[in-house]
Amino acid sequence: MFTPPLSPEFMNLCQGQVELLGHVFQVARCTLYLRQPAENWSFTPVATYPRTQAALPGGSWLTHAKPEQLVLPLVQGEVLLGLLVLLRPGMLWSDWEREQLQRAAQALVAAWGLEQQRQAWQTRTQTLVTQQTQTQELFATVLHQLRSPLSALNTFAKLLRKRLQSAKDQEVVTGMLAQTERIQELLNRLEPTAPQPLLPGGAVPLLLPGLTLEPVRVADVLTPLVTAAQWTAQERGLTLDAQPIPPDLTAQADALALREVVSNLLDNSLKYTPAGGRIEVGAQATPAGVLIWVADDGPGIPPAEQTRVFERHYRGQQTADLTPGNGLGLAVVQELVQQMGGRIVLISPPGTRMEIWLANAGQS
Numbered sequence: 001m002f003t004p005p006l007s008p009e010f011m012n013l014c015q016g017q018v019e020l021l022g023h024v025f026q027v028a029r030c031t032l033y034l035r036q037p038a039e040n041w042s043f044t045p046v047a048t049y050p051r052t053q054a055a056l057p058g059g060s061w062l063t064h065a066k067p068e069q070l071v072l073p074l075v076q077g078e079v080l081l082g083l084l085v086l087l088r089p090g091m092l093w094s095d096w097e098r099e100q101l102q103r104a105a106q107a108l109v110a111a112w113g114l115e116q117q118r119q120a121w122q123t124r125t126q127t128l129v130t131q132q133t134q135t136q137e138l139f140a141t142v143l144h145q146l147r148s149p150l151s152a153l154n155t156f157a158k159l160l161r162k163r164l165q166s167a168k169d170q171e172v173v174t175g176m177l178a179q180t181e182r183i184q185e186l187l188n189r190l191e192p193t194a195p196q197p198l199l200p201g202g203a204v205p206l207l208l209p210g211l212t213l214e215p216v217r218v219a220d221v222l223t224p225l226v227t228a229a230q231w232t233a234q235e236r237g238l239t240l241d242a243q244p245i246p247p248d249l250t251a252q253a254d255a256l257a258l259r260e261v262v263s264n265l266l267d268n269s270l271k272y273t274p275a276g277g278r279i280e281v282g283a284q285a286t287p288a289g290v291l292i293w294v295a296d297d298g299p300g301i302p303p304a305e306q307t308r309v310f311e312r313h314y315r316g317q318q319t320a321d322l323t324p325g326n327g328l329g330l331a332v333v334q335e336l337v338q339q340m341g342g343r344i345v346l347i348s349p350p351g352t353r354m355e356i357w358l359a360n361a362g363q364s
Helices: 008-024 095-163 167-189 218-235 255-272 329-339
Strands: 029-035 043-049 069-076 079-087 214-217 239-242 250-253 278-286 289-296 343-347 352-358
Touching: 008 029, 008 043, 008 095, 069 095, 079 095, 095 167, 167 218, 167 255, 214 218, 218 239, 218 255, 218 278, 218 289, 250 255, 250 289, 250 352, 255 278, 255 289, 255 329, 255 352, 329 343, 329 352
Parallel strands: 239 278
Antiparallel strands: 029 043, 029 079, 069 079, 214 250, 278 289, 289 352, 343 352
């Protein structure tokens, strides 16, 4: 028995070829043997003519060939793949018949080669499916186990907010709560039952539900993000200046998507700005719409790379080996901004300034 098993299509092709040869050359018996890959000289019959007859004997025709019996080896390069054995008592084989039968044998060799490729791909596919299943099981286990510590962190942060009195401490705890809630929302999107509509063009979803455009107060989204980023900047020896955001500044956007956009831009600036550098965040209303920007005085992005930094998994040559990352941040930003009907503008060098332009609430 062949492992993996031979495909029905290949078996039908072999049987059809053997029957065709049997009819055309008026043979009494015809059998096609294939060599078992794991054995040196073990041959298995895979097709026989007539179908009602048993396969020809498995050994005598190798050592005691008769004039009316023809044995054609199926050879690929220097490898013996099988044998085509034909028996026609009382009739010798002409040179023309041998030539035609040799061509038929070569056609069977080609078919067997394609079948071996199919078997190899089938084995590889089964391996990938097994690996994917194991990965999904591991992922589901980790997803489940993350919920308990995340819930505990959320509870501790709420307790801290009740006990701490200073406004500065309250800001830190509020930032912690905002981040735990963000992680919780992302984990919810990873649930197998969560809807994951593909983006235009069939791109992988961004772990966010379908975007809902509505009036969003920009300060409500940016303030907790900036607070958390300021503490991170302080830890890394950076200065993060937040320009005052008008409390009534309202954009037509999706609050969750806008939070992901600004979070990714802040993360990039914090990651790529050298110690001692400066980052600026701000937002304002303009005649052209709501402008939100994140700027830094880091190394900037060379002009030759600026058209590619928004591609998924692309990382700039200057930073790829120095800073960890997967090259998804700006791709996420661009996709979400476009879904909100906005646009992103990159200005660099010197430094890097990212501008997000969205419609004012009530503005098309």
